Amino acid sequence: MSVLKLQPYKIFTVLITGMVLLGPGLVSGEKQLAYTSNTCLACHKDEEVLPEDFFKQDIHFISGILCADCHGGDSAEEDEELAMSARRGFTGVPSKRQIPAFCGKCHSKIEYMRVYRPRIATDQVQQYLQSVHGKKLGQGDEKVADCTSCHSAHRILPASDPRSSTHALNVPQTCKKCHSNSIYMKEYNIPTDQFEQYAKSVHGMALMDKGDLASPACNDCHGNHGATPPGLESISHVCGTCHLNNMQYFSDSKMGEAFVEQKLHGCEECHGNHGIQSTSDNLLGIGEKAICMNCHEQGDDGYITADALHKMLRRVVSLYDSAKVKRNKVQQIGMDDIEIGFLLQEAKQSIVQARTLIHTFDTVKVGQKTAEGYKKTKQAVILADNTINDFYVRRYGFGAATFFITILIVALFFKIREIDKQKRA
Amino acid sequence: MNKKSDDRLLNWLDERFNISPFLDFMKHKQVPIHKHSVWYYMGGVALFLFMVQVLTGILLLLYYQPGVDSSYESIRFIVTKVNFGWLIRSLHSWSANLLVLFIFIHMFSTFFTGAFKNPRELTWLSGFILLALALGFGFSGYLLPWNELAFFATKVGTDITGAVPLVGKAIKIFLRGSEDVTGGTLLRFYAFHVAIIPAIFTFVLSVHLLFIQRQGMHEPDFYKKLPREKQKTIAFFPDFFLKDILLWLIVLNILLFLAVFFPWDIGIKADPFASAPQGIRPEWYFMFMFQTLKLLPAHILFIEGEIVGVLMFGVGGVAWMLLPFWAGKINAQIRTRVLTTLGLLVVAFILVMTIIGYVM
Amino acid sequence: MSINRRNFLNIFLGTGFLGWVGSILYPLISYLIPPKVSEAKIQSVKAGIAADFPSNSGKIIKFGRKPVILIKTNKNKFVALSATCTHLDCIVRYRADTNQILCACHNGLYDLKGRNISGPPPRPLTAFNVNILNEEIIISKPSEMS
Numbered sequence: 018m019s020v021l022k023l024q025p026y027k028i029f030t031v032l033i034t035g036m037v038l039l040g041p042g043l044v045s046g047e048k049q050l051a052y053t054s055n056t057c058l059a060c061h062k063d064e065e066v067l068p069e070d071f072f073k074q075d076i077h078f079i080s081g082i083l084c085a086d087c088h089g090g091d092s093a094e095e096d097e098e099l100a101m102s103a104r105r106g107f108t109g110v111p112s113k114r115q116i117p118a119f120c121g122k123c124h125s126k127i128e129y130m131r132v133y134r135p136r137i138a139t140d141q142v143q144q145y146l147q148s149v150h151g152k153k154l155g156q157g158d159e160k161v162a163d164c165t166s167c168h169s170a171h172r173i174l175p176a177s178d179p180r181s182s183t184h185a186l187n188v189p190q191t192c193k194k195c196h197s198n199s200i201y202m203k204e205y206n207i208p209t210d211q212f213e214q215y216a217k218s219v220h221g222m223a224l225m226d227k228g229d230l231a232s233p234a235c236n237d238c239h240g241n242h243g244a245t246p247p248g249l250e251s252i253s254h255v256c257g258t259c260h261l262n263n264m265q266y267f268s269d270s271k272m273g274e275a276f277v278e279q280k281l282h283g284c285e286e287c288h289g290n291h292g293i294q295s296t297s298d299n300l301l302g303i304g305e306k307a308i309c310m311n312c313h314e315q316g317d318d319g320y321i322t323a324d325a326l327h328k329m330l331r332r333v334v335s336l337y338d339s340a341k342v343k344r345n346k347v348q349q350i351g352m353d354d355i356e357i358g359f360l361l362q363e364a365k366q367s368i369v370q371a372r373t374l375i376h377t378f379d380t381v382k383v384g385q386k387t388a389e390g391y392k393k394t395k396q397a398v399i400l401a402d403n404t405i406n407d408f409y410v411r412r413y414g415f416g417a418a419t420f421f422i423t424i425l426i427v428a429l430f431f432k433i434r435e436i437d438k439q440k441r442a
Numbered sequence: 443m444n445k446k447s448d449d450r451l452l453n454w455l456d457e458r459f460n461i462s463p464f465l466d467f468m469k470h471k472q473v474p475i476h477k478h479s480v481w482y483y484m485g486g487v488a489l490f491l492f493m494v495q496v497l498t499g500i501l502l503l504l505y506y507q508p509g510v511d512s513s514y515e516s517i518r519f520i521v522t523k524v525n526f527g528w529l530i531r532s533l534h535s536w537s538a539n540l541l542v543l544f545i546f547i548h549m550f551s552t553f554f555t556g557a558f559k560n561p562r563e564l565t566w567l568s569g570f571i572l573l574a575l576a577l578g579f580g581f582s583g584y585l586l587p588w589n590e591l592a593f594f595a596t597k598v599g600t601d602i603t604g605a606v607p608l609v610g611k612a613i614k615i616f617l618r619g620s621e622d623v624t625g626g627t628l629l630r631f632y633a634f635h636v637a638i639i640p641a642i643f644t645f646v647l648s649v650h651l652l653f654i655q656r657q658g659m660h661e662p663d664f665y666k667k668l669p670r671e672k673q674k675t676i677a678f679f680p681d682f683f684l685k686d687i688l689l690w691l692i693v694l695n696i697l698l699f700l701a702v703f704f705p706w707d708i709g710i711k712a713d714p715f716a717s718a719p720q721g722i723r724p725e726w727y728f729m730f731m732f733q734t735l736k737l738l739p740a741h742i743l744f745i746e747g748e749i750v751g752v753l754m755f756g757v758g759g760v761a762w763m764l765l766p767f768w769a770g771k772i773n774a775q776i777r778t779r780v781l782t783t784l785g786l787l788v789v790a791f792i793l794v795m796t797i798i799g800y801v802m
Numbered sequence: 803m804s805i806n807r808r809n810f811l812n813i814f815l816g817t818g819f820l821g822w823v824g825s826i827l828y829p830l831i832s833y834l835i836p837p838k839v840s841e842a843k844i845q846s847v848k849a850g851i852a853a854d855f856p857s858n859s860g861k862i863i864k865f866g867r868k869p870v871i872l873i874k875t876n877k878n879k880f881v882a883l884s885a886t887c888t889h890l891d892c893i894v895r896y897r898a899d900t901n902q903i904l905c906a907c908h909n910g911l912y913d914l915k916g917r918n919i920s921g922p923p924p925r926p927l928t929a930f931n932v933n934i935l936n937e938e939i940i941i942s943k944p945s946e947m948s
Contacts, residue, residue: 231924259922261909351521351528351708355867362869366892369907408705411528415702421821422695428815429688435811436681501833525832691822 056100057084057092072172074180080133087119114154116163117142144243160201167191167241183241188234189215189225211235214292233259253283260284266376287311298334301375302327325380329387330371336394337364343401352404360397364390471658472675473682476665481551482682483689485654488548490690491541492647494697495579498534499636506586508632510625513588514711521708532701540697542580542727545573553765553785556778557660563766565657568650570763575643580725582635588628589709594722596631597623602735605748606756624714723799730792731755733799762788846942852880852934860896860903863941869893870930870941875914876901882930882941883916889923903927 061067061084072078077087085092090107094100101107111119121142123129130137145151145164153161167183174181182191193212195201202209215221215235223232238247238255247255253273257264267273267283276283287300287308299306303315303324313319340361347354367390374383456462473482505524507516520527549569552558558566585596600623604614619626665673676682724732734755738747761768772780844866855861858876862869862885871885873896885893887905894905894912902919903912911920916927931942 229924231918231922261921262907348518349707349709350705351518351531353522355864358867359864359869362886362891362893366907369890369892373908408528411702411705415698418698418825419695421818421825422691422698424814425818425822426688426691426695428811428818429684429691431811432815433681433684433688435808436684440681501830504834523837525835525837526829527833529829530833 055083055092056095057088057090060097068171070169070172074174075171076173076175078171082123087122113159113163114157116165117145117151117154120164141242144240148240148242148244149246150244162195162244166195185230185234185237186224186228188236189221192235211291214290218291218293219295220293252285256284262373263376266374270377270379272378296372298327298330298372301330322378322380326375326378326383329380329384330368330375333364333368333371333387333390333394336391336398337361337368340364340394340398340401343398343405347401347404350405350408352408354401354404357397357401357404360393360400364393364397366390367393467655468679469677471655471678473659473678474661474665475674475676476662478551478555478662481548481555482659483686484544484548484551486686487689487693488541488544489647489651490693491537491544491697492643494537494694495534495541496640498530498537499640501530502534503636508586508629510588510628513586513628514708517587517708528705529701532705533697535706536697536700536704538580538583539726540693540700542576545576546727549573550785550789552660554782555660555662556781557662558766558769560766560770562653562657562660565650565653566766567763568646568653571646572643572650575639575646577727578639579635579643580727582631582639584725585628585631586635587708588712590712590716590719591709591722593623593712593714594718595724596627597718598722598732599724599728600627602732602748602752605746605752607749607753610752622714726796726800729799730795733795733802737798846940849939849941851937852939853937855880855939858898858901860898862893862895865930865941871896871903871927872932872939872941873903873914880932880934880939881914882932883912883927884930885927887923888918888925888927889921894927 058067083092084090085106088108088110089105090101091099091105094105099105101109125139125142127139130139141164146155150161150163154163169182172182174184176183176185178184179186181187189212197209197212199209216225220232223229224234236244237258239245253264253268257268263284273283275281276286288296297306300308301323303310303320304327307323307327309319309323313323340357344354344357344361347357367386371383371386371390374386377383452461452465473479502520505516505520505527507513517531521531522528524530552566552569581596581599585592600614600617603617604610606613615621617627617630618624619630661673723729731751735748735751738751740747742750769777769781847863847865847870849861849863849872855872855874857874857878860871860873863872863882864870869885870882871894873881873883875881883894883903887894887907887910889905889908889910892905892907894903894910896902897904901914903914903916904910905912905921905923909921910918910923912923912927913919916929918924918926929944931944933940933942
């Protein structure tokens, strides 16, 4: 009906719009049809007043959410004035403080969202309002992050898309935009070297250098919409989401209880936070690098335990290292090292487990594990020694062969002499 | 009784193949006895070691699998899982080294006793070819375990051939089977080692032995000057032959001793993308050449030092090979002295360079 | 006496010769006898009788230098995966209660396809082929890897 009423030039406009949109976007086929009657886009495109970050792969654009669906107005109306009139519900560009609610219009409505993404959460706005960002915005601070600070406004891609500003690989860069800017962050009195530290940390290097998505980005510990620094009690839970055993051991330990009482920051107290480094056995014990010595003093219980744990671990690890050298030797001389390899693998497993068990600070438990590892390593060492020995013991067999050959040599020698004598005679 | 059945067998064979001239030849062949007789045995020992190589080589073929992923593993398999595999492999390696050593000794003994001279020019020539082939055996066989040391030694070794003017690049690519040492090189060396060189070697060796049998043992000048009745000889068969066997048994014993007490290890598997380890060195018999090339300055009269070195060895090698053809032209009075001095210089050069190579 | 002496020498020579032949032939023939594992590269391993393997359980099988975990699921399907955890090389085990593969070192979990589903493991476990041939379980390397 409405089609019949259209004047020829309007049909032409619609067609052109359709072609422009359909041409490059054939992939998303039908969805693009929604834009054939999108007069907002038609005009904004012609007059080149599209939003700065407008991007054709934007998820809303692709899903057929019209400009008017967010900004109000009437996208079917030809008349500019009418289309963007308050009467037609036009709201225009939201102010910073309006943004959470602006997005929440749809994103907090489960019955709306599940049409598009059955599994998507709808509590982002609620979470945001709980976050430091959200609270500050509520107080009128317009410098804090709103939805668009991280997601952009018209270039939104799902976090699973590597081009997205919220994809795990890009999150550190996204947060860094504000949090590493010391001038911008000045009034908040919080450090701005987190990114720098993180980039050098074991997590940062795994994520950003190696592209290992299993390694945490900022949001994996701080949350994303509910971004808050993990509190005293939650810190071990944050680390424990991945480091399950370490968390369990630690919180069950005497040390864990004491930490809670004294309001110490769980894991972070020893391992640090953003700049966390790969651990080494020397972080334990009473040596120069030992963290234990930050709090404990010579002679106290902690000192004794730390020393004992360190020694247990060192004992098995140094034997393990020498066993590995022996194994290489066995391999190089060309003897069978497969069994030694299996034993060493078991030993290594015990060592790895003992290193985790350190977090119980229980010399008995750790002692059992290191003893287990020591036993396996010792077996490997003995086997390697025997194998190396066998390599040389082979010479005994040579004795038998050489005995007969020597007999033959001697007999032959006399035979030759005998023939000589006969000739002379 | 034994004698009779022996005779009957001989008659039976003689009727069919006319072997009596051959038997007569063997019976009447005499080997001179004098103070330098011991050198007559060196070639025989080399022959024995070659036979050991053929036997152990064939045995290794039963389990060896050439290929980047399998060479090292199959050698490991041979020395760890196959009964006496370690022995066969160790024997093959030791015997290879002794073979080259005895070929060198054999060559220098014929040089210093003057045995290469007219009419034995071709024997010398064929012997030289056998030496070159033996070195080829060593070079190609060294790579087959595909361990780190062999890999890089081959890389350096084939690189040197690239320094030969004009054809060097082509030779290098021919040897490597590609621009670089790869799995292709391994297959190529395998083919050289088990098929191409053995075939040529066997042929040249037969010719070499035939020449020796036709011409008889060389008699040194001082022996020739002795009066007829003082020229002591022994029969080639059985006297000399038995002594040969005796020596072979002793060598076998030594070989077993070396193989058992100083077994060869199999090293670390080659990783073409790893950086070269410290102290890459070729096998000892290439050391003097390797060391000379290393010691040469980068440039000698606008020519690259390496090219000069390679050319020098090339010219020297050809001159050495053609020794019998030009040595005769030296003034007879000083000939022996000139040649002895030359020989001593060559030996001294080889020894000094080898020692420097290992000490430095 | 001379005859005696010659006889003695011949016996001596004969013994030496026989001993020599023996000491050459013994290693030679043993060398020719094929060893238990007939090839340098292990391509497959036998892992027992299929029917004897308890349902809903796992077992570590030595596959050359590498451990492989063989699992019979509660639906009596066989699955073989590399048993080396992709995190720190510990040996994984089968958890019968949750039907998952667990690495006890750091609580890494894998599903029965070998996918790392929780904990620190960065990569899935490599799958091996399992075939039943004449009632016997045979684990073999995936063909694209050989």
